[in-house]
Amino acid sequence: MPELPEVEVTRRALLPAVEGQRVISVDVREFRLRWPVPRDLSQQLSGRRVWRLLRRGKYLLWEFDHGTLISHLGMSGAWRVWPGDSAPPPRLHDHVDIVLTGGLLRLTDPRRFGALLWHASVAGPLEQHPLLASLGMEPFDPRFGGAVLYAGTRGRAISIKQALLAGQIVVGVGNIYASEALFRAGINPKLPARRLGPARCKLLAAAVQEVLTEAIRVGGSTLRDFVSAAGDEGYFMLDAAVYEREGAPCRRCGTPIRRIVQGQRSTYYCPACQRR
């Protein structure tokens, strides 16, 4: 499910059960995620209070006094929350339960590309954690804009689609929203990143922010109970302009949407609208 909007929607849904609440117990049923879940996670967290639940890119960061729990949903992960002890028995792929005073949080992740890691404060500043250190700018950072995109794409031979996806310039843009943002900006996804001038960078930066903002807003309604109750069915993007619409008429001009493969991932675009 998770690109930035899904992670952000998840964060907001979990907030009341997490922030300011104390961990009662942790039950790890499957340690083999992308990296092994720490064996001592339960000892590490039990009895401790989570002060804040933050997001960096697609990572969720659970801030404790003595360190930070880092979670990532990979391709197929989701957190769900139940109040009190109302949670049903865990099912296949329900790998971790974190019981807090605010409710039970359950991590499900069939493909196990997700991660759950502990970063102790004594190990150094969180920003220097290997997974976080080289991340690009947050798309909603007030400093983010065309200039950041322009600077970041200088000298880059890869396509603009892949540059967006790489997360070194700006984080949070996954495969769906990369296509959607490029459509909105009217930019051809195959264009080498270094060929973008300041004007197109400005358009694209704005498009990235718009697409993500809209997805969060829409997710807020369509995903409301995806985290709390409804389960796995939750995520779908309302009204994708191009994503998974190969052959369907462009909503702007009617030209059939085209699908290509870049870096082994599908890209969708309108060959007529995206000529910039």
Next chain:
DNA sequence: AGCTGGTCCTGATGGC
């Protein structure tokens, strides 16, 4: 069999 929401890692290449 071939596709799917992510991203780290490795090894090859190219610039200074």
Next chain:
DNA sequence: TGCCATCAGGACCAGC
């Protein structure tokens, strides 16, 4: 020659 940054491809998995 050495040290970078960049780039392509592979890897990790289950489900449809």
